[in-house]
Amino acid sequence: MALREIITAPDPRLKIKTQPVARVDAEVRRLMDDMLETMYRAVGIGLAAPQVGIAQRVIVVDVAREGEKPQPLRIANPEILWRSEQLMTSNEGCLSLPEHYADVERPAEIRLRYLDHENEIREIHCKGLLATCIQHEIDHLDGLLFVDHISALKRGIILRKLAKMKKSRVLAAAQ
Numbered sequence: 001m002a003l004r005e006i007i008t009a010p011d012p013r014l015k016i017k018t019q020p021v022a023r024v025d026a027e028v029r030r031l032m033d034d035m036l037e038t039m040y041r042a043v044g045i046g047l048a049a050p051q052v053g054i055a056q057r058v059i060v061v062d063v064a065r066e067g068e069k070p071q072p073l074r075i076a077n078p079e080i081l082w083r084s085e086q087l088m089t090s091n092e093g094c095l096s097l098p099e100h101y102a103d104v105e106r107p108a109e110i111r112l113r114y115l116d117h118e119n120e121i122r123e124i125h126c127k128g129l130l131a132t133c134i135q136h137e138i139d140h141l142d143g144l145l146f147v148d149h150i151s152a153l154k155r156g157i158i159l160r161k162l163a164k165m166k167k168s169r170v171l172a173a174a175q
């Protein structure tokens, strides 16, 4: 396994259209494992392939709490089969928008179909944090960030701050 670099917003690579994988082969499995390692190192609960510059429909998730047994999910070609009418608001963050959080409303429960790391079709019912996290990661596969769910005003503030932070990092590195 190897760590990959996490792309932070604003960046056009976070807006790309992703392609389904033909099948989960050794290369896709390696990507999933690298993404999990990268996510754990960054202390995140989910990561999508576009965040490491790969335009494929692959996500990894682990919502186990600290001290609990890890529950890694390796997911390719996720498909939401059903969404509850009941909504839930969560304060979301994202490894690509470091240090920014906002309340986002999404369906509270979903039914998900995907290919696992052995290329087997699986279906799971998700609620709570897991449902929120999976919907957030699937958004990444469609070029959406959690800030795309909030007002343009708040989104603008966050993205401008992140752009400024990036610029100052580039300047600092050049000195």
Ligand code: NI
Binding pocket: 093, 094, 095, 096, 136, 137, 140
């Ligand atoms: Ni994210």
